[in-house]
Amino acid sequence: MRTLNVAMIGGGFMGKAHSIAYAGMPMFFWPAPAIPYRKTVVDINDDMARTAAARYGFESYSSDWRSVIEDPTIDIIDIVTPNDSHADIAIAAAKAGKHIICEKPLARTAEESKRMWEAVREAGVKHMVAFNYRRTPAIALAKKYIEEGALGAILSFRGTYLQDWSADPNSPLSWRFRKAIAGSGALGDIGTHVIDIARYLVGEIAEVMATANTWIKERPVQAGGVDKLGTVKLGGEVKKEAVDVDDEISSLLRFENGAVGSLEATRNAWGRNNFITFEIHGEKGSVYFNYERRDELQVCFSSDPGDRRGFRTVYTGPAHPYGEALWPIPALGIGYTETKIIEAHDFIASIVNDTEVSPNFYDGYRIAVIADAMIESANTRQWVKTI
């Protein structure tokens, strides 16, 4: 069985998620397309990199990502750094002929994202952007129903991604609140997942009409580079700085195929933690999903007799997408880990089988185009075309 050597750039919580995915993938998908070997991990200094290697099970470590990219034994570059470094790393990795998986959003802007896509296209390497949620089995099941025609033509889509970890004005101003690093706020961080899901399930988005708001105008400056989500107690005198990204975005959507939709993304929704939901109405049925209860998909078929029609709560298991690889019965438990294991599998399979995988850098670029259009629309108060 082939082995692919992975170099992971970045050692935050996403590093954890990717590392367990590499470790677990062959355990779940067997025979595995290839064994991902955790070769090298890169962090911002040697101490942190050494710790990351020990913790995440990598053979070696480095604090110099450029030299790692030049390492000829490396097959895959895995980018789990903040958004502002994605483009530099990915373009260098593409030039070095590495396959690349990059955390989302692909970059800070459509322009950056386009350059990344062009780089991988020219290099002929495999590329994926890690919008992992669409690999939740229940979302993949919605896709299956739609492709089977069980819902008929899609009429409308409503997607949300609501969180509350930064609803407190005292939660720190991490890099996620700095435009120079993050590109945008709730939109890029979480709204882009909804855009990914909308494109995956309904189709290409043709135009958008959005509003954007920054509810909390300034936040306490966070010392150090650690990306702690949520409230962190900051001692002594607290300095505050202005937030220059959106806390909330709300948008109408028009799809190329005539369906309509809406998107809502906010980190100011008290009580919502990771509330990724969508509801899709088709001519022949509907689906509803809520990631907080991610083992289940709700689906209603108009063809059911009137005295027994209603949303079915389907718990995903062996009879559903990815089911054979996961657990032997439904509701044994899909967690974040499982979504990342599936993602790792599909990426590595695309390398071994020389096939395309979605969402790839082109999708990441398209998502950035749509996200940028939402910001433009919020500023101009006009519909903005995205194709």
Next chain:
Amino acid sequence: MRTLNVAMIGGGFMGKAHSIAYAGMPMFFWPAPAIPYRKTVVDINDDMARTAAARYGFESYSSDWRSVIEDPTIDIIDIVTPNDSHADIAIAAAKAGKHIICEKPLARTAEESKRMWEAVREAGVKHMVAFNYRRTPAIALAKKYIEEGALGAILSFRGTYLQDWSADPNSPLSWRFRKAIAGSGALGDIGTHVIDIARYLVGEIAEVMATANTWIKERPVQAGGVDKLGTVKLGGEVKKEAVDVDDEISSLLRFENGAVGSLEATRNAWGRNNFITFEIHGEKGSVYFNYERRDELQVCFSSDPGDRRGFRTVYTGPAHPYGEALWPIPALGIGYTETKIIEAHDFIASIVNDTEVSPNFYDGYRIAVIADAMIESANTRQWVKTI
């Protein structure tokens, strides 16, 4: 105890709802502000009116609403006819000095609605428009929390009203699908309830940006005047005619106070029956409501300790709005009847106490302005101001 004589114009399912409300109101609210006496019911011919009187417990009946309005013994005119007759009846009733309760939407357009409001204002009579859902105790409880400041300043609102009774292309083209009678489609029929709730809970709407769609372009013509909702088997050769109203409306909202929001109303959502929902995010908390589970309100307070914070599912009962009048414990059961009993009480109390009641014809007019603006926005693809 004072008695107020009611003449009810119309005998459809809304006639049933209003009749049981008059019968039940003193049983629930005791001592009652006054006893509403079911004096006269009017329907489109004598046979139907006679039946309505027997069925709904009215003393007399008529097929001539104009003469009933002139009857000096009548105190209250209750309008439960299709939308196109609201203005004529209400304006005549106002001129005759009657207090008026009118089913929603107030009329087909803002212009008609404005004339009705002017008529009651000039006549000095009491007036109410029957957006009953806001009187669901759980919605009134959300209002109470907001007024207490428990949610802080409101940031955003998301409201839906989703149904599926006309999602089948073979469901008949009742008056609700004819612009000349209904004014608009899903927007007027159900979307206006969401506008009412939004104004009630969040505040005045300042501008809107909407899309509108007619998913089913033609429907079978319904024989007779009966307003059957949902699929009705039509025998023989079925003639179809064009639908000239919206099946679905989706809108962004900006409130006068700076909050943002969205509204979605559709009758093409398979599996959603009477899915009136709203979610409101405030600086200090959130509420969520779903009428299909109407005994409960979900509320999250940011002030709860982090290890025990989450949406509370509060079942309304004696400790909540209207609770003393209703049932002795929560979840004994709030139904459509109970919402109408509360509505009847509040209207009659406003007459007896000479106070204003909401939503009144002014509110009905404002809602019509906002609804008309949504249609305009859907046509012009521009934000439309509503104040």
Next chain:
Amino acid sequence: MRTLNVAMIGGGFMGKAHSIAYAGMPMFFWPAPAIPYRKTVVDINDDMARTAAARYGFESYSSDWRSVIEDPTIDIIDIVTPNDSHADIAIAAAKAGKHIICEKPLARTAEESKRMWEAVREAGVKHMVAFNYRRTPAIALAKKYIEEGALGAILSFRGTYLQDWSADPNSPLSWRFRKAIAGSGALGDIGTHVIDIARYLVGEIAEVMATANTWIKERPVQAGGVDKLGTVKLGGEVKKEAVDVDDEISSLLRFENGAVGSLEATRNAWGRNNFITFEIHGEKGSVYFNYERRDELQVCFSSDPGDRRGFRTVYTGPAHPYGEALWPIPALGIGYTETKIIEAHDFIASIVNDTEVSPNFYDGYRIAVIADAMIESANTRQWVKTI
């Protein structure tokens, strides 16, 4: 259309529920089997009875139930008094040839209940015991599925009735906590509803094995005769007396047809308000119901394909039992009122059509036998046969 004169004995909250049922029944069920006329209401003194007549819309009132029973113009005696008076009133009414509807439980013990059943049987009058919950459309829908064979042979039943209105040790010692009046505690008050539902849906109960507990040993004495549920502030020095009934009952069940089951009834379940639930597993499917969300029934059919099988959430409406008489679409709202309207209809139809209705006094007696057996079992720690 025939009119039946009703005399209602008792004027508490159940009097309200029955009164609106009589008023509303013909509005919902039309043509009605007969018009129930609210002729006379009886309460414990003239003042209270006069008020009850005004409030509940009765023509006359009395404080002497015996004379009312002798009134030859009365067709129906409706008993809504505390449990200790049911037998005397019902037996007298039967002897006077009146049809009788009696609130649940039928009486304090199986022995009392049996005498009541023998009295109505000998008198040849119609009789009903007001276990109204089984008339919730969603429960009747479960019955329909079972009768159609859609669930196959029933294997097991789990029923609960959980409340919290007396979970506070300071909630008053109303008559519901006195064995001499109530017969038993949570068992008689709420557990008997579960027994009724179990017999209705699964079949006759053959034996029981129970535990019983009195969690709160003494409660403040309530001044006056009013039956206030829940916490009532009692001023001054509070006297406490011992509770001599159960707060909680838990039982295993064996049905005559081989199914097994369990029952749990408690008034000490904080957060549960009117939590009447059941789950039934059959060879071919399952149903789940929760009265707190009473518009819906959950049903799973094993015959659904494996990739789309799950509990369907069916909202009851016109396509379901009683649906034509209720509201034009599902989830418009079933409340306590609607369950009582259906009950009134079925009782009056049984009189007019000279048919049997369920649950009748025989059912009430059987339920009392089973309830008494639970108490005996809790005392003897043995299975107790009930057939």
Next chain:
Amino acid sequence: MRTLNVAMIGGGFMGKAHSIAYAGMPMFFWPAPAIPYRKTVVDINDDMARTAAARYGFESYSSDWRSVIEDPTIDIIDIVTPNDSHADIAIAAAKAGKHIICEKPLARTAEESKRMWEAVREAGVKHMVAFNYRRTPAIALAKKYIEEGALGAILSFRGTYLQDWSADPNSPLSWRFRKAIAGSGALGDIGTHVIDIARYLVGEIAEVMATANTWIKERPVQAGGVDKLGTVKLGGEVKKEAVDVDDEISSLLRFENGAVGSLEATRNAWGRNNFITFEIHGEKGSVYFNYERRDELQVCFSSDPGDRRGFRTVYTGPAHPYGEALWPIPALGIGYTETKIIEAHDFIASIVNDTEVSPNFYDGYRIAVIADAMIESANTRQWVKTI
């Protein structure tokens, strides 16, 4: 950092779960108490063992568990075989001085379990039985509330474990339906998890009163040794054999501390997949949990004001047990993997820190005593004491 060498006996789906737990544990819990090294895996023949080693990332493999137990480099024996081999392996491992983690139930009977417990006690090794569900953060949160006294004294417990993977009479007769291998049916396989949770949260169980049923009397014989759950298509002529274990167990419980309870375990509940639920009522509050929605715990506190009291839906995250080690926000996703990672951590920490861990072999023995008592009670129709 210390390394502990693991030998895992068995290579089925539980082998997968344990392997990813060892790989992921240091990634989640850092600094880890020790690094578990996947040294050797044992399966029933060399081919299967070789595959298991490749798939699960073990350095070596064997088909002879006895020799592996004698390997002086091995620190931990992990038993993931069918129930009938647990005792032999564990007792041998204890004699060899290995620390032992064993899948649940500990053994087929209390007698076997007791011998295992005695063996580890005498050997002075660390021991754990893998009732992983209690390590779901939401269940640990319930424990925390109880220990804080937030629910007051516990009055009652209701626990269920419902599945449907063998509800189909054509699902194969795997070892789980053979008493000689499994010991018991639904009781041992899933009911014991509920017993573990009940003891963990409420306290020791003092006596039980149960019923047991075998709904499907015979099943098709499964070829080969693979433990496939659920329906498997068996070709050709199908031979059926009798099932000699329970499909369903239902029991009343009395706890040592005076609380009462019930337990229901069945694999014949269509629509229930991994429906591990419990509801606990205390003097001051209640909790409810459903593993199918395992990221959340519902809790009601009586101390909340009456106008805002209700079950809170708390999503577990960093503020809750194990939260720092898991994901940075609630509802990012707890899956089966995460429960097993926590279990691996706690076991390895007990070795490194020389502390006791729960549930250990003593707990496993106690659970077996209680399970055996349920079978005895079902046979004798008597309460059976368990302490």
